[in-house]
Amino acid sequence: MTDFIQTAPEVAEARAAGRPIVALESTIITHGMPWPQNLETAQKVEQTIRDAGAVPATMAVIEGTLNVGLTPERLETLARARDVAKLSRADLAACMATGGTGATTVASTMIAAHLAGIEVFATGGIGGVHRGAEESFDISADLMELAQTPVTVVAAGAKAILDLPKTLEVLETNGVPVIAYGQADFPAFWSRSSGLKAPLSMTTAAEIAAAHRMRGALGLPGGQLVANPVPAADEIPREEIGPIVEAALAEASAQGITGKDVTPYLLSRIFELTEGRSLVTNIALVLNNARLAAAIAAELAGKPTSRAG
Numbered sequence: 001m002t003d004f005i006q007t008a009p010e011v012a013e014a015r016a017a018g019r020p021i022v023a024l025e026s027t028i029i030t031h032g033m034p035w036p037q038n039l040e041t042a043q044k045v046e047q048t049i050r051d052a053g054a055v056p057a058t059m060a061v062i063e064g065t066l067n068v069g070l071t072p073e074r075l076e077t078l079a080r081a082r083d084v085a086k087l088s089r090a091d092l093a094a095c096m097a098t099g100g101t102g103a104t105t106v107a108s109t110m111i112a113a114h115l116a117g118i119e120v121f122a123t124g125g126i127g128g129v130h131r132g133a134e135e136s137f138d139i140s141a142d143l144m145e146l147a148q149t150p151v152t153v154v155a156a157g158a159k160a161i162l163d164l165p166k167t168l169e170v171l172e173t174n175g176v177p178v179i180a181y182g183q184a185d186f187p188a189f190w191s192r193s194s195g196l197k198a199p200l201s202m203t204t205a206a207e208i209a210a211a212h213r214m215r216g217a218l219g220l221p222g223g224q225l226v227a228n229p230v231p232a233a234d235e236i237p238r239e240e241i242g243p244i245v246e247a248a249l250a251e252a253s254a255q256g257i258t259g260k261d262v263t264p265y266l267l268s269r270i271f272e273l274t275e276g277r278s279l280v281t282n283i284a285l286v287l288n289n290a291r292l293a294a295a296i297a298a299e300l301a302g303k304p305t306s307r308a309g
Contacts, residue, residue, distance in 0.1 A: 004064070004065060004066060004096055005065070005066045005067075005068060005115065005116070006065045006066070006067050006068070007068045007069060007116065008057070008067065008068065008069025008070060008071055009071075010055055010069060011055060011057045011068055011069035011116075012069075014055035015116075015117065018301060018302075019054070019055055019301060020053065020054040020055065020120075020294065020297035020298040020300065020301040021054060021055045021056075021057050021118045021120075021297060022049050022054050022055070022056055022057065022118070022120050022121065022122050022290065022293045022294055022297050023057050023058075023059060023109055023110075023112065023113035023116075023118045023120065023121040023122070023151070024042075024045060024046070024049075024056055024057065024058040024059065024109070024121070024122060024123070024290075025058075025059060025103070025104050025105060025106060025108075025109040025121070025123050026058055026059055026060040026070075026078060026103035026104050026109075027086055027087075027103040027104060027105050028041070028042075028123070028124055028286065029041075029042050029058075029075075029078055029079050029103060030078060030079070030081065030084040030086070030103040031084075031086055031103065031264050032124065032264075032267065032282070033279060033282070033283075035079060035080065036079075037279065037283070038079045039075065039076055039079035039080075041283050041286065042058065042075055042079060043072075043075070044283070044287060045122070045286055045287060045290045046058065046075075048287050048290045048291055048294075049122070049290050049291075049293070049294045052290070052291050052294035052295060052298070053294060053298055054293075054294035054297045054298060055069075056069070056290075057069040057113070057116065057118055058070045058075065059104040059108070059109045059112040059113070060074075060078055060101075060102070060103055060104060061085075061087060061092070061095050061096055061100065061101060061102045061103075061104070062074065062078070062101050063099055063100075063101060064095075064096050064097070064098070064099035064100060065096070066092075066096060066112055066115075068112060068115075068116040068118075078103070081101070084101055084102060084103050085100055085101065085102035085103070086102065086103060086105060087102035087103060087104055087105060087108045088105045088107045088108050088141045088142075089107045089108060089111060089141050089144075089145060090141065091108075092104075092108045092111060105127070105141075105142065106121075106123055106126050106127060106140075106142040106145065106153065106155075107127075107140075107141040107142050107144075107145035109121055109123070110145045110146070110149045110151045110153065110223065111145070111149060113151050114149050114150065114151055118151070119150070119151060119152060119212065119297065119300050120151070120152050120154065120293050120296050120297040120300065121151050121152070121153050121154070121293065122153075122154045122155075122286070122289045122290045122292075122293035122294075123153060123154070123155050123286075123289065124155065124156060124159075124189070124282060124285060124286045124289070125155050125156050125157060125158055125159040125160075125189040125285075126140070126142045126143075126146075126153065126155045126157075126158050126159070126225065127140025127141070127142040127143070127158070127159065127162070127263070128140050128142065128143060128158040128159070128162040128163070128164070128166075128167030128170070129143075129162060129163045129166035129167045129169075129170055130161075130162055130163065130262065131161075131162065131163045131249060132163075133163060133166060136258070138258070138259070138262075139170065143167070143170050143171060143174065143176070144174065145223075146171065146174070146176045146222055146223050146224075146225055147171075147174035147175060147176050147221070147222045148221050148222050149222065149223055150212075150215070150216060150221070150222060150223050151223040152208065152209075152212045152223055152224045152226060152293075152296060153223055153224065153225050153226065154226045154228055154289045154290075154292050154293040154296065155225065155226070155227065155228065155289060156187050156189050156190075156227070156228055156229065156230050156285040156288070156289060157186055157187035157188050157189055157194060157227045157229075158188070158189065159189050159263065159267075160188040160189045160190055160191065160194070160238070160241060160242075160245055161245055161248070161249065161262075161263065161266045161267075161270075164186070164188060164194050164196060165196060168186065168196060168199070171225065172199065174222070175220070175221075175222060176222055176223070176224070176225055177199070177200055177211065177215075177224045177225065178198055178199045178200060178225045178227060179198065179199075179200040179201065179202050179208060179211070179224060179225065179226050179227065180198030180200065180201045180202075180227045180229075181201075181202060181203070181208070181226055181227065181228040181229070181292060182201075182203055182228075182229070183198075183201065183229060184197055184198060184201050185197060185198060185229075186198040186227055187227050187228070187229035187230065188238055189230070189282075189285070190230065190235060190236040190241050190278060190281045190282070190285075191230070191235055191236060191237055191238040191241055192229040192230060192232060192235050192237075193229070193238065194238065195238065198227055202226075205292065205295035205296045205298070205299050206299050208224070208226055208296050208299075209296050209299035209300045210299075211224060212224055212296075212300065213300070226292065226296070228285075228288060228289050228292050230281060230284060230285040230288060231284060231285075231288055234280070234281050234284035234285065235281065236274070236277060236278065236281055241270075241274075241278075244270055244273045244274060245266075245270065247273065248265075248266045248269040248270050248273065249266065251269060252265050252266060252269070
């Protein structure tokens with residue numbers, strides 16, 4: 001594996017010492033936010049994890065090599081890069097085999113984390129079932145990855161641009177535990193509540209870590225989705241963000257935008273329609289997820305923190 005995987009020194013040292021590690025994706029850097037907020041946010045997320053007693057491992061493919069953790073220099077280079085590939089399960093191996101450079105999505109970050117022995121991953125929101133999927137069959141690979149790769153994923157629910165009831169149905173069908181943290185409702189990214197009840201609810205990082213360990217002991221495949229609501233002070237209530245999402249979806253449909261281009265377009269358009277407020281909320285929820293992920297990782301490493309849970 002060392003031929004095609006490069007582990008950052010900070011991550012290698014943490015793994016050798018048995019310290020908690022939290023995986024991070026890189027599409028949020030290359031496709032989710034504009035420069036320089038993307039670099040600033042990535043740095044803040046990594047520091048938030050360090051402050052909580054864990055070590056961040058941002059994943060990316062650089063010139064054919066899967067990087068488990070990025071040095072500060074490589075993080076900035078990636079944040080400034082243009083035309084970076086967006087890698088999911090279907091693209092990861094081909095990009096590496098051809099010496100390409102790409103940013104990892106939820107699915108490919110889970111794969112990378114599992115290869116590196118990392119059990120917890122913090123992100124913003126997962127992908128899911130797109131609206132109109134009954135005709136387009138557009139369903140994110142993130143859901144299938146959660147069904148087969150044993151990584152606990154901390155997210156602010158699924159992105160509100162998706163069909164959330166169908167997303168929950170697909171997760172249930174594939175046996176993925178969906179655990180709302182600290183509340184009964186399933187959060188909807190920018191909003192604390194989607195109006196839907198989550199299948200499961202837990203109130204501490206220790207409970208979530210214990211559920212992760214029990215799944216392994218039972219030999220159950222796949223991971224867990226921890227749905228962590230955005231802090232109340234930072235949320236955009238669903239009655240406010242709902243009409244904006246609908247407007248952006250209508251524009252995307254009118255312009256014939258499909259596939260992987262849909263989510264970046266919608267996030268960019270919603271940023272414009274909210275006059276930047278959606279980005280502020282996005283940053284807040286990512287930092288919040290990082291804190292909880294660090295607490296779960298610490299429980300799994302046998303070194304609990306007092307920061308969350």
